[in-house]
Amino acid sequence: MQEKITFTLNGKQVSVEMEESKILLWVLRTHFDLTGTKYGCGKGYCGACTVLIDDTATRSCATTIGEVAGKSVVTIEGLADGDKLHPVQQAFVDHDALQCGYCTSGMIMNAVGLLNGMPNPTREDIILGMEDNLCRCGAHNRILDAIEDAASAMKNSGS
CATH class of the missing domain: 3.10.20.30 (Beta-grasp domain)
Incomplete structure (x- = not known):
């Protein structure tokens, strides 16, 4: 119905x-x-x-x-504000945190959700928070680096 x-x-x-x-x-x-x-x-x-x-x-x-x-x-x-990328999106670009790109939108959205709930994560927190998002290309280290930088950028900008 x-x-x-x-x-x-x-x-x-x-x-x-x-x-x-x-x-x-x-x-x-x-x-x-x-x-x-x-x-x-x-x-x-x-x-x-x-x-x-x-x-x-x-x-x-x-x-x-x-x-x-x-x-x-x-x-x-x-997620973006007009032409201005969200800090997580920008960090993914800056760190080239993708290869084929298929998982990227899900990775970014999961990272934003993680940072919404935990604005000061440790690297271990990020690893645990992202472990259920799969990437077959092997960009995990760049993804983790991007999320660390995004957390700092969001803290500094008040996002």
Whole structure:
């Protein structure tokens, strides 16, 4: 049965009429044409589909559209402030913290969620916070370095 579901998406209030059981990942990609959020495993294990829901990193492939009613959802497309990249995005660029790029949006969104909840992480905190986001290319050390720098930049800018 179709329901009207209203939530905030990348800073704008939106409404959709659909079954509450539709998977958020597919709603973002097909209904809103936000294809930066990637399909990886479809089971919530790899992290390629990570978005922020109320500032918390969440696997969109394991979340229904009904679960985001009344909440705020941010995708990789909504992270930057106009042309100014979010500090995590900028750190990923500065550290060349990617290779093929498929996991990158999920890595960035997970890192933002981590730093939202832990603004002064140790390297070990970052390793533990990021261990469930998979990268097959082996850019992990550059990703960790980028997150450390982003944490400092966010602390210094008040982000």
